[in-house]
Amino acid sequence: MAIKYYNPTSPGRRAGSVLDYDSALTKFTPERSLTVGKRRANGRNHHGVITAKHRGGGNKRLYRIIDFKRHSKDGVPATVQAVEYDPNRSVHLALIQYTDGEKAYILCPNGLKPGMTVLSGPDSPPDLGNCIPLANIPTGLEIHNIEMNPGQGGKLVRTAGSVGRLGAREGEWAVVILPSGEMRRVRSACRATIGQLGNLDWINVSIGKAG
Numbered sequence: 001m002a003i004k005y006y007n008p009t010s011p012g013r014r015a016g017s018v019l020d021y022d023s024a025l026t027k028f029t030p031e032r033s034l035t036v037g038k039r040r041a042n043g044r045n046h047h048g049v050i051t052a053k054h055r056g057g058g059n060k061r062l063y064r065i066i067d068f069k070r071h072s073k074d075g076v077p078a079t080v081q082a083v084e085y086d087p088n089r090s091v092h093l094a095l096i097q098y099t100d101g102e103k104a105y106i107l108c109p110n111g112l113k114p115g116m117t118v119l120s121g122p123d124s125p126p127d128l129g130n131c132i133p134l135a136n137i138p139t140g141l142e143i144h145n146i147e148m149n150p151g152q153g154g155k156l157v158r159t160a161g162s163v164g165r166l167g168a169r170e171g172e173w174a175v176v177i178l179p180s181g182e183m184r185r186v187r188s189a190c191r192a193t194i195g196q197l198g199n200l201d202w203i204n205v206s207i208g209k210a211g
Helices: 011-015 200-204
Strands: 003-005 017-019 035-037 062-064 078-084 093-098 103-107 131-133 142-144 154-156 164-170 173-177 183-187 191-194
Touching: 017 200, 078 103, 142 164, 154 191
Parallel strands: none
Antiparallel strands: 003 017, 035 062, 078 093, 093 103, 131 191, 142 191, 164 173, 173 183
8 A cells, every 4th residue: 555645735744644545445435234333432431421631522433343253154255345444443354245145344464355255264275364273274374363262253463564473383272473573372273364464554654743
């Protein structure tokens, strides 16, 4: 994804930059059936009393329901329909549609394009976007959306551009190398998705200045 720079019409614009979404996204409105309303606390507690001052309302945003597990569709091929923006996280989403017609959102790895096919389950090949148990993934492969407990859904490595690696495997345990360099031991039955997460330039965007 490219980064756009504007003419220096103000001190904020001079140092600021934004992402060029037109070059990365293929769909600009969310799938209605996969969204729910989201309300902000705005600094208020459960009585409605402001306990943290100066918290504004912000932009309205819909929460996209993301399938972090992908257990229920093992062995069912899904075709990538579109790559979409998500205001609730830094990484983009991929809208996929299974052969039975059901649609779902998944975190979009780098290189996943509309028209490509993804799979989940222990019998799936270790290809980009496939969700496989760690026991079936070759060591050294790039992974993301890693479960901490079998069946829990992905909890680790979910930020834009982040990537983990599968280290050694011994018995029912596997060693996962996280982006921070930490080596964490999880069960081999835990699932992970193949590939590095997309939107790599997100970390290079500058808001300009504090004001």
